[in-house]
Amino acid sequence: MLSGEPLKAALANALRDADGLGGQERRFAALVVRELSRHQRLLDLASRTLGHPPGKLGLKEDQALVRYALWRRLFCGENWSRIGPEVRLPGPVRPRTIKDDILQNVVESPLSEPPLPDSHAERLAVRYSFPNWLVQKLAQAYPEEVLEGLLSSLDEDPGLHFRVRPPGTRDAVLAALIEEGVAAEAVLAAPDAVRVVDASHRVFETRVMKTGRLQVQDVGSQLISEVCRPVGGSMTGLTVADVCAGAGGKTLALADFVGPSGKVLAGDRSRRRLAEARERVRHFSLRQVAFPQPMPLSEADVLLIDAPCSGTGSLAREPDQKWKLTAQEISKFQTTQSELLEEVSRQVKHGALVVYATCSVLPEEDEAVVEAFLAKHPEFTLEPVSDVLGAEQSARAVHGPYLKALPPRVPGGGFFAARLRRTR
Numbered sequence: 001m002l003s004g005e006p007l008k009a010a011l012a013n014a015l016r017d018a019d020g021l022g023g024q025e026r027r028f029a030a031l032v033v034r035e036l037s038r039h040q041r042l043l044d045l046a047s048r049t050l051g052h053p054p055g056k057l058g059l060k061e062d063q064a065l066v067r068y069a070l071w072r073r074l075f076c077g078e079n080w081s082r083i084g085p086e087v088r089l090p091g092p093v094r095p096r097t098i099k100d101d102i103l104q105n106v107v108e109s110p111l112s113e114p115p116l117p118d119s120h121a122e123r124l125a126v127r128y129s130f131p132n133w134l135v136q137k138l139a140q141a142y143p144e145e146v147l148e149g150l151l152s153s154l155d156e157d158p159g160l161h162f163r164v165r166p167p168g169t170r171d172a173v174l175a176a177l178i179e180e181g182v183a184a185e186a187v188l189a190a191p192d193a194v195r196v197v198d199a200s201h202r203v204f205e206t207r208v209m210k211t212g213r214l215q216v217q218d219v220g221s222q223l224i225s226e227v228c229r230p231v232g233g234s235m236t237g238l239t240v241a242d243v244c245a246g247a248g249g250k251t252l253a254l255a256d257f258v259g260p261s262g263k264v265l266a267g268d269r270s271r272r273r274l275a276e277a278r279e280r281v282r283h284f285s286l287r288q289v290a291f292p293q294p295m296p297l298s299e300a301d302v303l304l305i306d307a308p309c310s311g312t313g314s315l316a317r318e319p320d321q322k323w324k325l326t327a328q329e330i331s332k333f334q335t336t337q338s339e340l341l342e343e344v345s346r347q348v349k350h351g352a353l354v355v356y357a358t359c360s361v362l363p364e365e366d367e368a369v370v371e372a373f374l375a376k377h378p379e380f381t382l383e384p385v386s387d388v389l390g391a392e393q394s395a396r397a398v399h400g401p402y403l404k405a406l407p408p409r410v411p412g413g414g415f416f417a418a419r420l421r422r423t424r
Protein backbone atom coordinates (compact mmCIF):
# COMPACT_ATOMS: atom_id res chain seq x y z
CA MET A 1 0.00 0.00 0.00
CA LEU A 2 2.93 2.33 0.69
CA SER A 3 4.80 1.30 -2.45
CA GLY A 4 3.01 3.51 -4.97
CA GLU A 5 0.55 1.17 -6.72
CA PRO A 6 -2.99 2.56 -7.28
CA LEU A 7 -4.63 2.92 -3.89
CA LYS A 8 -7.92 1.30 -4.91
CA ALA A 9 -6.19 -1.90 -6.08
CA ALA A 10 -3.70 -1.95 -3.16
CA LEU A 11 -6.52 -1.52 -0.67
CA ALA A 12 -8.61 -4.28 -2.27
CA ASN A 13 -5.59 -6.65 -2.16
CA ALA A 14 -4.65 -5.76 1.40
CA LEU A 15 -8.20 -6.17 2.67
CA ARG A 16 -8.66 -9.44 0.81
CA ASP A 17 -5.63 -10.86 2.65
CA ALA A 18 -6.59 -9.39 6.04
CA ASP A 19 -8.29 -12.33 7.72
CA GLY A 20 -10.17 -11.64 10.90
CA LEU A 21 -11.35 -8.11 10.07
CA GLY A 22 -15.08 -7.47 10.26
CA GLY A 23 -17.04 -5.34 7.79
CA GLN A 24 -16.91 -2.24 9.96
CA GLU A 25 -13.14 -2.55 10.46
CA ARG A 26 -12.60 -2.99 6.75
CA ARG A 27 -14.67 0.09 5.98
CA PHE A 28 -12.78 2.09 8.63
CA ALA A 29 -9.40 0.98 7.23
CA ALA A 30 -10.47 1.93 3.69
CA LEU A 31 -11.79 5.29 4.87
CA VAL A 32 -8.60 6.14 6.77
CA VAL A 33 -6.30 5.18 3.91
CA ARG A 34 -8.27 7.37 1.49
CA GLU A 35 -8.44 10.23 4.00
CA LEU A 36 -4.68 10.24 4.58
CA SER A 37 -4.06 10.40 0.84
CA ARG A 38 -6.81 13.02 0.36
CA HIS A 39 -5.42 15.44 2.97
CA GLN A 40 -1.78 14.49 2.53
CA ARG A 41 -0.41 17.94 1.79
CA LEU A 42 -2.12 19.61 4.73
CA LEU A 43 -1.18 16.78 7.12
CA ASP A 44 2.47 16.92 6.05
CA LEU A 45 2.50 20.68 6.47
CA ALA A 46 1.18 20.29 10.03
CA SER A 47 3.79 17.59 10.69
CA ARG A 48 6.52 19.94 9.44
CA THR A 49 5.36 22.82 11.64
CA LEU A 50 5.59 20.43 14.62
CA GLY A 51 9.22 19.70 13.78
CA HIS A 52 8.74 16.33 12.06
CA PRO A 53 9.24 16.94 8.34
CA PRO A 54 7.92 13.88 6.44
CA GLY A 55 11.23 13.10 4.70
CA LYS A 56 13.04 12.95 8.06
CA LEU A 57 10.95 10.16 9.57
CA GLY A 58 12.63 6.76 9.56
CA LEU A 59 10.09 4.58 7.76
CA LYS A 60 7.14 5.20 5.47
CA GLU A 61 5.07 3.53 8.19
CA ASP A 62 6.21 6.25 10.65
CA GLN A 63 5.04 8.91 8.24
CA ALA A 64 1.70 7.13 7.89
CA LEU A 65 1.33 7.03 11.70
CA VAL A 66 2.06 10.74 12.04
CA ARG A 67 -0.42 11.50 9.25
CA TYR A 68 -2.99 9.32 10.97
CA ALA A 69 -2.53 11.01 14.35
CA LEU A 70 -2.81 14.43 12.73
CA TRP A 71 -5.85 13.41 10.71
CA ARG A 72 -7.59 12.35 13.94
CA ARG A 73 -6.58 15.64 15.48
CA LEU A 74 -7.52 17.95 12.61
CA PHE A 75 -10.45 16.22 10.90
CA CYS A 76 -12.26 14.03 13.42
CA GLY A 77 -13.69 16.78 15.60
CA GLU A 78 -13.08 14.98 18.87
CA ASN A 79 -10.94 15.76 21.87
CA TRP A 80 -7.85 13.94 20.72
CA SER A 81 -5.57 14.60 23.64
CA ARG A 82 -3.70 11.32 23.85
CA ILE A 83 -2.40 8.67 21.51
CA GLY A 84 -5.21 6.32 20.62
CA PRO A 85 -4.72 2.63 21.40
CA GLU A 86 -4.69 1.76 17.70
CA VAL A 87 -1.57 3.90 17.26
CA ARG A 88 0.20 2.80 20.44
CA LEU A 89 -0.09 -0.93 19.82
CA PRO A 90 3.26 -2.48 18.90
CA GLY A 91 3.57 -5.55 16.76
CA PRO A 92 4.91 -7.09 13.60
CA VAL A 93 1.94 -5.94 11.52
CA ARG A 94 2.81 -2.36 12.30
CA PRO A 95 6.56 -1.84 11.86
CA ARG A 96 7.79 1.48 13.11
CA THR A 97 10.81 3.24 14.55
CA ILE A 98 8.96 6.30 15.79
CA LYS A 99 8.66 6.56 19.58
CA ASP A 100 5.43 7.11 21.50
CA ASP A 101 6.70 10.41 22.93
CA ILE A 102 7.11 11.80 19.41
CA LEU A 103 3.55 10.74 18.58
CA GLN A 104 2.43 12.28 21.87
CA ASN A 105 4.09 15.50 20.79
CA VAL A 106 2.33 15.30 17.42
CA VAL A 107 -1.06 15.13 19.07
CA GLU A 108 -0.44 17.54 21.96
CA SER A 109 1.86 20.38 20.87
CA PRO A 110 0.05 23.56 19.94
CA LEU A 111 -0.25 23.86 16.17
CA SER A 112 0.84 27.24 14.86
CA GLU A 113 -0.62 28.68 11.66
CA PRO A 114 1.81 27.85 8.86
CA PRO A 115 2.99 30.79 6.72
CA LEU A 116 0.56 31.13 3.82
CA PRO A 117 1.87 31.25 0.25
CA ASP A 118 1.43 34.54 -1.64
CA SER A 119 -0.45 33.20 -4.63
CA HIS A 120 -4.19 32.52 -4.31
CA ALA A 121 -3.92 29.27 -6.30
CA GLU A 122 -1.18 28.00 -4.01
CA ARG A 123 -3.17 28.90 -0.91
CA LEU A 124 -6.08 26.84 -2.27
CA ALA A 125 -3.67 24.02 -3.13
CA VAL A 126 -2.46 23.92 0.50
CA ARG A 127 -5.90 24.29 2.03
CA TYR A 128 -7.49 21.54 -0.06
CA SER A 129 -4.36 19.39 -0.44
CA PHE A 130 -3.69 19.50 -4.18
CA PRO A 131 -0.44 19.85 -6.11
CA ASN A 132 0.19 23.47 -7.19
CA TRP A 133 0.43 22.69 -10.90
CA LEU A 134 -3.03 21.13 -10.97
CA VAL A 135 -4.70 24.00 -9.12
CA GLN A 136 -2.99 26.45 -11.47
CA LYS A 137 -4.46 24.59 -14.45
CA LEU A 138 -7.93 24.55 -12.88
CA ALA A 139 -7.65 28.24 -11.95
CA GLN A 140 -7.22 29.03 -15.66
CA ALA A 141 -10.41 27.12 -16.46
CA TYR A 142 -12.85 28.16 -13.73
CA PRO A 143 -13.93 31.40 -12.04
CA GLU A 144 -12.90 31.71 -8.40
CA GLU A 145 -16.22 30.71 -6.80
CA VAL A 146 -16.52 27.59 -8.99
CA LEU A 147 -12.89 26.68 -8.41
CA GLU A 148 -13.08 26.78 -4.63
CA GLY A 149 -16.33 24.76 -4.56
CA LEU A 150 -14.81 22.19 -6.90
CA LEU A 151 -11.58 21.81 -4.90
CA SER A 152 -13.39 21.63 -1.61
CA SER A 153 -15.77 18.95 -2.99
CA LEU A 154 -12.91 16.93 -4.45
CA ASP A 155 -11.27 17.11 -1.01
CA GLU A 156 -14.22 15.35 0.68
CA ASP A 157 -15.55 11.82 0.78
CA PRO A 158 -18.21 11.95 -1.99
CA GLY A 159 -20.50 9.34 -0.43
CA LEU A 160 -22.39 6.63 -2.29
CA HIS A 161 -24.89 7.35 -5.04
CA PHE A 162 -27.16 4.90 -6.83
CA ARG A 163 -29.16 4.73 -10.04
CA VAL A 164 -32.64 3.25 -9.70
CA ARG A 165 -33.84 0.54 -12.11
CA PRO A 166 -35.90 0.44 -14.19
CA PRO A 167 -35.54 4.11 -15.14
CA GLY A 168 -38.34 6.38 -13.93
CA THR A 169 -39.14 4.39 -10.77
CA ARG A 170 -37.34 6.57 -8.23
CA ASP A 171 -40.33 7.29 -6.00
CA ALA A 172 -41.28 3.61 -5.79
CA VAL A 173 -37.67 2.58 -5.00
CA LEU A 174 -37.38 5.26 -2.30
CA ALA A 175 -40.64 4.09 -0.73
CA ALA A 176 -39.45 0.45 -0.80
CA LEU A 177 -36.15 1.44 0.85
CA ILE A 178 -37.96 3.35 3.58
CA GLU A 179 -40.17 0.29 4.14
CA GLU A 180 -36.99 -1.72 4.70
CA GLY A 181 -35.78 0.88 7.19
CA VAL A 182 -33.08 2.51 5.02
CA ALA A 183 -33.21 6.30 4.83
CA ALA A 184 -32.63 7.53 1.29
CA GLU A 185 -33.46 10.61 -0.75
CA ALA A 186 -33.74 11.72 -4.37
CA VAL A 187 -30.76 13.55 -5.91
CA LEU A 188 -32.36 16.07 -8.23
CA ALA A 189 -29.33 16.53 -10.45
CA ALA A 190 -30.20 13.28 -12.32
CA PRO A 191 -33.66 11.76 -12.90
CA ASP A 192 -32.89 8.30 -11.49
CA ALA A 193 -30.33 9.21 -8.82
CA VAL A 194 -30.67 8.52 -5.11
CA ARG A 195 -28.43 8.97 -2.11
CA VAL A 196 -28.60 6.66 0.85
CA VAL A 197 -28.50 8.77 4.00
CA ASP A 198 -28.01 5.78 6.30
CA ALA A 199 -24.24 5.35 6.62
CA SER A 200 -24.44 1.76 7.87
CA HIS A 201 -24.22 0.07 4.46
CA ARG A 202 -27.41 -1.87 5.29
CA VAL A 203 -28.66 -0.88 1.85
CA PHE A 204 -26.57 -3.72 0.39
CA GLU A 205 -28.60 -6.20 2.42
CA THR A 206 -32.01 -4.92 1.31
CA ARG A 207 -34.42 -6.69 -1.02
CA VAL A 208 -34.38 -3.56 -3.18
CA MET A 209 -30.66 -4.05 -3.79
CA LYS A 210 -30.86 -7.82 -4.13
CA THR A 211 -33.60 -7.63 -6.73
CA GLY A 212 -31.45 -5.38 -8.92
CA ARG A 213 -33.38 -2.16 -8.45
CA LEU A 214 -30.25 -0.19 -7.54
CA GLN A 215 -26.88 0.17 -9.21
CA VAL A 216 -24.02 2.05 -7.55
CA GLN A 217 -23.28 4.90 -9.94
CA ASP A 218 -22.08 8.46 -9.64
CA VAL A 219 -24.67 11.15 -10.44
CA GLY A 220 -22.58 12.79 -13.20
CA SER A 221 -21.95 9.38 -14.70
CA GLN A 222 -25.72 8.84 -14.87
CA LEU A 223 -26.03 12.15 -16.71
CA ILE A 224 -23.63 10.90 -19.40
CA SER A 225 -26.04 8.05 -20.21
CA GLU A 226 -28.89 10.60 -20.18
CA VAL A 227 -27.23 12.70 -22.88
CA CYS A 228 -27.09 9.61 -25.14
CA ARG A 229 -30.89 9.87 -25.51
CA PRO A 230 -32.45 11.21 -28.71
CA VAL A 231 -34.46 14.43 -28.58
CA GLY A 232 -37.85 13.31 -27.29
CA GLY A 233 -36.24 10.94 -24.80
CA SER A 234 -36.99 7.34 -25.69
CA MET A 235 -34.14 5.03 -26.65
CA THR A 236 -36.34 1.94 -26.87
CA GLY A 237 -35.21 -0.39 -29.65
CA LEU A 238 -32.08 1.57 -30.60
CA THR A 239 -28.61 0.08 -31.14
CA VAL A 240 -25.94 1.69 -28.97
CA ALA A 241 -22.19 1.07 -29.12
CA ASP A 242 -20.44 1.54 -25.77
CA VAL A 243 -16.94 1.81 -27.18
CA CYS A 244 -15.03 2.17 -23.89
CA ALA A 245 -17.36 0.10 -21.73
CA GLY A 246 -14.77 -0.65 -19.04
CA ALA A 247 -16.42 -2.57 -16.20
CA GLY A 248 -19.82 -1.75 -17.66
CA GLY A 249 -21.03 1.11 -15.44
CA LYS A 250 -22.80 2.94 -18.26
CA THR A 251 -23.49 -0.24 -20.26
CA LEU A 252 -26.10 -1.21 -17.68
CA ALA A 253 -27.89 2.13 -17.89
CA LEU A 254 -27.83 2.09 -21.69
CA ALA A 255 -29.21 -1.46 -21.70
CA ASP A 256 -32.06 -0.33 -19.44
CA PHE A 257 -32.75 2.59 -21.79
CA VAL A 258 -32.87 0.56 -25.03
CA GLY A 259 -34.85 -2.26 -23.40
CA PRO A 260 -35.14 -5.88 -24.61
CA SER A 261 -35.96 -4.79 -28.18
CA GLY A 262 -32.74 -2.76 -28.45
CA LYS A 263 -29.07 -3.69 -28.48
CA VAL A 264 -25.95 -2.53 -26.65
CA LEU A 265 -22.64 -3.47 -28.21
CA ALA A 266 -19.95 -3.24 -25.53
CA GLY A 267 -16.19 -3.19 -26.14
CA ASP A 268 -13.04 -2.12 -24.40
CA ARG A 269 -9.32 -2.42 -24.88
CA SER A 270 -8.96 -4.07 -21.45
CA ARG A 271 -10.06 -7.71 -21.35
CA ARG A 272 -10.03 -7.70 -17.57
CA ARG A 273 -12.50 -4.82 -17.37
CA LEU A 274 -14.67 -6.32 -20.05
CA ALA A 275 -14.81 -9.56 -18.07
CA GLU A 276 -16.18 -7.51 -15.14
CA ALA A 277 -18.72 -5.91 -17.48
CA ARG A 278 -19.85 -9.38 -18.68
CA GLU A 279 -20.28 -10.46 -15.09
CA ARG A 280 -22.41 -7.44 -14.23
CA VAL A 281 -24.50 -7.83 -17.37
CA ARG A 282 -25.12 -11.46 -16.39
CA HIS A 283 -25.96 -10.43 -12.83
CA PHE A 284 -28.66 -8.06 -14.10
CA SER A 285 -29.83 -10.55 -16.79
CA LEU A 286 -29.54 -8.00 -19.59
CA ARG A 287 -29.77 -10.12 -22.75
CA GLN A 288 -29.71 -7.06 -25.00
CA VAL A 289 -25.97 -6.57 -24.34
CA ALA A 290 -23.44 -8.23 -26.67
CA PHE A 291 -19.64 -8.11 -26.73
CA PRO A 292 -18.81 -8.50 -30.45
CA GLN A 293 -15.23 -8.40 -31.69
CA PRO A 294 -14.66 -6.31 -33.76
CA MET A 295 -17.46 -3.91 -32.91
CA PRO A 296 -19.80 -3.28 -35.90
CA LEU A 297 -19.86 0.46 -35.25
CA SER A 298 -21.64 1.32 -38.51
CA GLU A 299 -24.78 -0.42 -37.14
CA ALA A 300 -25.07 1.89 -34.14
CA ASP A 301 -27.59 4.71 -33.82
CA VAL A 302 -25.69 6.08 -30.80
CA LEU A 303 -22.00 5.63 -29.97
CA LEU A 304 -20.66 6.45 -26.52
CA ILE A 305 -16.94 7.14 -26.23
CA ASP A 306 -16.37 7.23 -22.47
CA ALA A 307 -12.74 8.04 -23.08
CA PRO A 308 -9.73 7.15 -20.94
CA CYS A 309 -8.74 10.33 -19.11
CA SER A 310 -6.84 11.87 -16.20
CA GLY A 311 -9.76 11.16 -13.84
CA THR A 312 -9.41 14.64 -12.32
CA GLY A 313 -13.19 14.65 -11.78
CA SER A 314 -12.87 11.47 -9.69
CA LEU A 315 -10.15 12.65 -7.30
CA ALA A 316 -12.54 12.52 -4.36
CA ARG A 317 -12.88 8.75 -4.90
CA GLU A 318 -9.28 8.13 -5.91
CA PRO A 319 -7.30 10.78 -4.01
CA ASP A 320 -3.91 9.13 -4.55
CA GLN A 321 -4.16 10.08 -8.23
CA LYS A 322 -3.57 13.73 -7.24
CA TRP A 323 -0.04 12.84 -6.27
CA LYS A 324 0.66 10.49 -9.19
CA LEU A 325 -0.74 12.41 -12.16
CA THR A 326 1.62 14.62 -14.22
CA ALA A 327 1.04 17.35 -16.80
CA GLN A 328 2.78 15.10 -19.39
CA GLU A 329 0.29 12.30 -18.76
CA ILE A 330 -2.57 14.69 -19.32
CA SER A 331 -1.25 15.63 -22.71
CA LYS A 332 -0.84 11.92 -23.56
CA PHE A 333 -4.49 11.38 -22.62
CA GLN A 334 -5.43 14.24 -24.91
CA THR A 335 -3.68 12.53 -27.83
CA THR A 336 -5.39 9.19 -27.09
CA GLN A 337 -8.78 10.90 -26.79
CA SER A 338 -8.41 12.66 -30.16
CA GLU A 339 -7.24 9.44 -31.82
CA LEU A 340 -10.20 7.48 -30.42
CA LEU A 341 -12.66 10.11 -31.59
CA GLU A 342 -11.07 10.06 -35.07
CA GLU A 343 -11.10 6.28 -35.27
CA VAL A 344 -14.70 5.89 -34.15
CA SER A 345 -16.02 8.77 -36.25
CA ARG A 346 -14.70 7.13 -39.44
CA GLN A 347 -17.12 4.22 -38.94
CA VAL A 348 -20.24 6.16 -37.94
CA LYS A 349 -23.33 6.00 -40.15
CA HIS A 350 -25.10 9.11 -41.41
CA GLY A 351 -27.50 10.51 -38.78
CA ALA A 352 -25.88 8.66 -35.85
CA LEU A 353 -25.00 10.40 -32.61
CA VAL A 354 -21.53 10.24 -31.04
CA VAL A 355 -21.33 11.14 -27.35
CA TYR A 356 -17.80 11.99 -26.26
CA ALA A 357 -17.41 11.87 -22.47
CA THR A 358 -14.76 11.97 -19.73
CA CYS A 359 -14.48 12.10 -15.97
CA SER A 360 -11.94 14.91 -16.32
CA VAL A 361 -12.59 18.51 -15.26
CA LEU A 362 -9.75 19.84 -17.42
CA PRO A 363 -10.93 21.63 -20.59
CA GLU A 364 -7.89 20.32 -22.50
CA GLU A 365 -9.37 16.79 -22.32
CA ASP A 366 -12.95 18.00 -22.80
CA GLU A 367 -13.98 21.03 -24.89
CA ALA A 368 -10.55 21.31 -26.52
CA VAL A 369 -10.71 17.73 -27.86
CA VAL A 370 -14.24 18.27 -29.19
CA GLU A 371 -13.46 21.64 -30.75
CA ALA A 372 -10.30 20.39 -32.47
CA PHE A 373 -12.31 17.45 -33.86
CA LEU A 374 -15.13 19.67 -35.15
CA ALA A 375 -12.65 21.99 -36.84
CA LYS A 376 -11.45 19.04 -38.92
CA HIS A 377 -14.83 17.35 -39.45
CA PRO A 378 -17.56 19.53 -40.94
CA GLU A 379 -19.65 16.36 -41.41
CA PHE A 380 -20.33 16.46 -37.63
CA THR A 381 -22.51 19.02 -35.85
CA LEU A 382 -22.42 19.82 -32.14
CA GLU A 383 -25.87 19.49 -30.54
CA PRO A 384 -26.56 21.14 -27.17
CA VAL A 385 -26.99 18.65 -24.34
CA SER A 386 -29.83 20.81 -23.02
CA ASP A 387 -31.93 19.39 -25.93
CA VAL A 388 -32.25 16.15 -23.97
CA LEU A 389 -31.85 17.08 -20.30
CA GLY A 390 -34.70 18.17 -18.05
CA ALA A 391 -34.86 21.73 -16.68
CA GLU A 392 -33.52 20.72 -13.24
CA GLN A 393 -30.53 18.88 -14.74
CA SER A 394 -29.83 21.62 -17.27
CA ALA A 395 -29.81 24.27 -14.56
CA ARG A 396 -27.18 22.31 -12.63
CA ALA A 397 -25.02 20.65 -15.22
CA VAL A 398 -25.09 22.48 -18.56
CA HIS A 399 -22.37 24.85 -19.65
CA GLY A 400 -22.91 26.20 -23.19
CA PRO A 401 -23.53 23.19 -25.45
CA TYR A 402 -21.79 20.80 -23.04
CA LEU A 403 -22.57 18.67 -20.04
CA LYS A 404 -20.28 19.82 -17.25
CA ALA A 405 -21.38 18.09 -14.10
CA LEU A 406 -19.27 19.66 -11.36
CA PRO A 407 -19.52 19.15 -7.63
CA PRO A 408 -20.97 20.54 -5.42
CA ARG A 409 -23.86 21.50 -7.80
CA VAL A 410 -23.88 17.91 -9.01
CA PRO A 411 -22.78 15.79 -6.04
CA GLY A 412 -20.06 13.16 -6.47
CA GLY A 413 -17.44 13.41 -9.20
CA GLY A 414 -16.93 15.83 -12.09
CA PHE A 415 -17.95 14.68 -15.61
CA PHE A 416 -18.05 16.08 -19.14
CA ALA A 417 -19.98 15.13 -22.30
CA ALA A 418 -20.64 16.49 -25.78
CA ARG A 419 -23.14 15.36 -28.46
CA LEU A 420 -21.79 15.15 -31.99
CA ARG A 421 -24.23 14.29 -34.80
CA ARG A 422 -23.07 13.03 -38.17
CA THR A 423 -25.13 15.24 -40.45
CA ARG A 424 -23.34 14.67 -43.80
Ligand SMILES: C[S@@+](CC[C@H](N)C(=O)[O-])C[C@H]1O[C@@H](n2cnc3c(N)ncnc32)[C@H](O)[C@@H]1O
Residues within 6 Å of the ligand: 243, 244, 245, 246, 247, 248, 249, 250, 251, 267, 268, 269, 270, 273, 306, 307, 308, 309, 340, 359
Ligand atom coordinates in the same frame (compact mmCIF):
# COMPACT_ATOMS: atom_id res chain seq x y z
C1 LIG B 1 -13.42 6.01 -18.32
S1 LIG B 1 -13.07 4.33 -18.53
C2 LIG B 1 -14.64 3.67 -18.96
C3 LIG B 1 -15.62 3.58 -17.83
C4 LIG B 1 -16.90 2.84 -18.20
N1 LIG B 1 -17.53 3.34 -19.38
C5 LIG B 1 -17.91 2.89 -17.04
O1 LIG B 1 -18.92 3.59 -17.15
O2 LIG B 1 -17.69 2.19 -16.06
C6 LIG B 1 -12.21 4.32 -20.04
C7 LIG B 1 -12.00 2.96 -20.65
O3 LIG B 1 -11.42 3.11 -21.93
C8 LIG B 1 -10.67 1.95 -22.20
N2 LIG B 1 -9.79 2.24 -23.36
C9 LIG B 1 -8.63 2.88 -23.41
N3 LIG B 1 -8.20 2.98 -24.68
C10 LIG B 1 -9.12 2.38 -25.46
C11 LIG B 1 -9.25 2.12 -26.85
N4 LIG B 1 -8.32 2.54 -27.71
N5 LIG B 1 -10.34 1.45 -27.28
C12 LIG B 1 -11.28 1.05 -26.42
N6 LIG B 1 -11.21 1.25 -25.08
C13 LIG B 1 -10.14 1.90 -24.62
C14 LIG B 1 -9.98 1.66 -20.88
O4 LIG B 1 -9.61 0.31 -20.78
C15 LIG B 1 -11.07 2.03 -19.87
O5 LIG B 1 -11.79 0.90 -19.47
